[in-house]
Amino acid sequence: LPGYQPYERTGLWLRRELAPLVERILLDEQCLDRGIFQVDTLRRVIVNHTHQTANHTYLILAMLVFEIAQRRHASQGQVSADRQLVADCGHA
Numbered sequence: 001l002p003g004y005q006p007y008e009r010t011g012l013w014l015r016r017e018l019a020p021l022v023e024r025i026l027l028d029e030q031c032l033d034r035g036i037f038q039v040d041t042l043r044r045v046i047v048n049h050t051h052q053t054a055n056h057t058y059l060i061l062a063m064l065v066f067e068i069a070q071r072r073h074a075s076q077g078q079v080s081a082d083r084q085l086v087a088d089c090g091h092a
Contacts, residue, residue, distance in 0.1 A: 011057035015050055022046060022060060031067050 014022055025031060026046065032039050042063070048054040 010061070011049070011055055014057060014060050015052065019050055022064065025067055026060075026063055030071070034067075034070065036066070036070075037063065
């Protein structure tokens with residue numbers, strides 16, 4: 001469709017269906033205590049996106065990817081994580 005961007009629904013999903021997941025990951029103590037994101041700003045980004053006062057789709061997606069990667073890395077040893085990354089790329 002003219003003017004349709006495939007990512008347009010992503011913001012809506014993050015606002016509605018995926019809102020509990022966004023909050024469960026980004027507002028979890030594990031994420032907040034990491035010290036990477038400013039807690040007040042993070043909360044404001046999520047609230048503003050949820051209430052449609054701003055479109056933070058890309059920012060929220062980037063933070064989700066970062067936080068999930070941090071958790072995955074923390075749950076594995078560095079060597080295991082490196083091996084998995086190579087295996088995921090099909091070079092193992």
